[in-house]
Amino acid sequence: METYQMFFPCSSSANYPNPNSTNTDHHHMGSSNVYTNNFDGRVDQTSDGLLRLRSKSKTENHVGSSSGEVLVHKDGHPHQQYYQQYYPSANASMNNIVVGADQSSVDPHRANNNYSEKKNKGEKKMKKPKYAFQTRSQVDVLDDGYRWRKYGQKAVKANKFPRSYYRCTYQGCNVKKQVQRLNKDEGIVVTTYEGTHTHPIDKPSDNFEHILSQMQIYTPY
DNA sequence: CGTGTTTGACCCGCGC
C-alpha cells in the first residue's frame, strides 16, 4: 500500500474538531465510510485536489450496477482497489469520508459518454474522469464550495430514491455531479463528480477542495 | 429581475 502525497491530519475515523464552527447549519453529517474503486490503478491528483482514477476500457468499468447499488464496494471485485481516507470536515460536520473514484460509477452504460460532446460521429468519445464518494448525511447535496445548478432528476430503477443531476454554474466550467441516496442505506448519499473545475472555488475558506487536498490516500500496492 | 428548481419530453445506447 502506498501513500500518496495528500496529507491528512486525522488518522482515525473519530471525532475531529470542526474547524468551521460558523457553518453548523443544515448539514448534519455523521461519520462516513467511503470506499473507492478504480480499475487500472492509476491515480492522479487533479488541480482541484480531487483524485482522478482512470480506467482503460468500458468493460473494465463495469463495477457498479445499473440497479443503483453502491457503485463502490469495499471488497470483492477483482479490479477494485480502494482507498480509505479521512478528513476533518467538509463543511459542517463531515467527520470522515472515503472517497471513491470511478469512471463507470453510476451508469455503466454511459460511463464514457458525454452527451453534449459526442456530436461528431467520427470522433472518439471523450472520456471524462469521474470521482465518486459516499457520505452519511441527512442532506443530499453537500456544500463543496462550488455553485451548482440542478438540470435534471431521474428515478433510478430498483431504487426508491431519485438521482439528481447538477452542473457547475461557473461560466465555461462544465463540471457535473450526480447525487443519489442509496437504497440499501438511505443515510448514505453517493456523489459523483465528472470533470474538473476550471476556476477557483466560489466559496473560499473551509471548502471541499481544501479538505480533499489534505486527504491521505492509500492503495493496496 | 436574476438565479435556481421542477418536470415532461426528448435523445441515445444497449439488449432482446
Next chain:
DNA sequence: GCGCGGGTCAAACACG
C-alpha cells in the same frame, strides 16, 4: 425494430 434505462434539454415556475 422496439422497449428500457439513463442522461439532458428547456419551458415553466418559484424565490429572494
